[in-house]
Amino acid sequence: MASVEVRNLSRSFGIHKALDDVSVRFDDGGFYALLGPSGSGKTTLLRMIAGFDFPNSGRIEMDGESVERVPLEKRQIGMMFQNYALFPNMTVTDNVAFGLEVRGLPKPEIQDRVKAALELVQLGTLGERKPHQLSGGQRQRVALARAFVINPRVLLLDEPLGALDKALRVDMQAELKRIQREIGITTIFVTHDQEEALTMADRIGILKDGRLVEEGEPEEIYNRPQTLFAATFLGDANILSGTWTGKAMVMADGTTIEISGAGNRKPGEAMQCAIRPERMQLAPGTAASSGNALTGRVIRKMFSGVSSTFHVETIGREIRIVVPNSTDTRLIDGDPVTVTWPADSTFPVA
């Protein structure tokens, strides 16, 4: 196990910058998600840490030791591939034993470690099966066992749940987290699924166009994103723009919006702020109210089980409000409404 630190890492393919000056620290024993849309550079970063590819510039350190020029087979990483890449000609046991055998470990030790690893992923009885005789979830467990049985310095997972169907994915999220806690290994996983990142990771790094846009703990980064991209990619957000007066933000139509934590903005500066749809309240009528409020009309209601999303048209803009279905809201399309929300749920984004 080790901490991993990436410093000013860049990688170009021709004129395309896949990674652009990325620096990030992965703590020892942490569970880290690299989140971003396709083409954001998250997989490039993972493959660079693994050693499949080498950076044009920058450093990769494991426990302070520089490894960016160490070849893949010597880097002592455990990698789980999106399609699992199990060896089709070998049994489950042989797959898991592979990394130990090529290290030339004594047979009894290999047997013990393979057995322990298979038990940890709850596949103790399937050792003699071939990969094609396993279900998707079982294959994933084999791939995971094969990756961590060698006691790698860091465990790297490429879209670990991408190939599973929805119901299995939820189970495996909890299972992956349990296994990671149990072996306590530094783990970095790549995903484009924001829910997966929020559920599993201790820390999330958001990438866009080869740059690390933002990073932090799931709740912190969800509740108070610093950037417009993080606010909209990690869940939904209503974005309002206006001018900073020194005390509040004034929108073009004159509405004043109170915000929390304006930073060191100067009065007169243009700015944007974001509000999560579930932080807003909806009331029928257009009665004046204190605090942040906008009036408008319901234009669409989207029922989705636990909650409903109301689309409300206010002065020239559409706002989404998520209302839990435990409260009884009888609003229908066309009803005049007032949208209110607290100042401390209104955060500026860059």
Add this chain to the structure above:
Amino acid sequence: MNAVTRGLNGLGRLYVGLLLVFLYLPIIIMGLMSFNASPFYMLPIEWSTVWYETFFANSQLIAATWNSLFIAAITTVISAILGTAASLALYRYDFPGKPILTAALLPPIAIPWLITGTAMLIFFFGVGIGRGLHAIILGHVALALPYVIIVVNARLKTLAPELEEAARSLGANQWQVTRRVTLPWIAPGVIAGGLFAFAVSFDQFVVSYFLATPGQSTLPVEIYAAIRKGFTPEINAVSTIIIVLSMAVMLITARFYKFGGEQ
């Protein structure tokens, strides 16, 4: 509409039937005639194994058969090893001239064997290799190599790159990756390529004819010589044995291929 479809269906079946008759009838007749005691194909067939006995008593034909089998076996082994190595090199490495080399693999298959044979004869004499068993093997390997490379290449294209990457990430060196991951995957291709090589060599007449010396002849060359002297039904007997053997080999391989494949 339905009647038309049915009519077309019938025509299709008739076509397939005729095709099979066209392919197999001569072979079946040859097989039957190899058991006919009459050297003039008199009917009705008078069952006899006399031509098989004649064949097994003909030391020259037997020697040529062993020669052919030996040459084909050596050709198979050499071209399977060299061809697989070449395929792996083309798959793994980028080197100057690789596209040209890859493109240059195909034309030899299309060049008539008569031309290749002549060229080989001239070249082998020019550089002092001469004629004989070694020259025949060399020639056959050269003919069979492109087939092996093409078949193994096709199989390598289906190898997911993640498999080799996974093996390397687990600490395996190049040789361990090749032996434990790559070779098991391409094994069916290597076997199929080897069979091609065997067939190319065992069937080969022109190149063998040019490069054979009187003492070191191959079966096709001997059959040709025998037919020129005057046809005897013992050739039917040899051919029947060869057909039965090659069909058996093909069937066994087909079964093996199925078990060795990914599914």
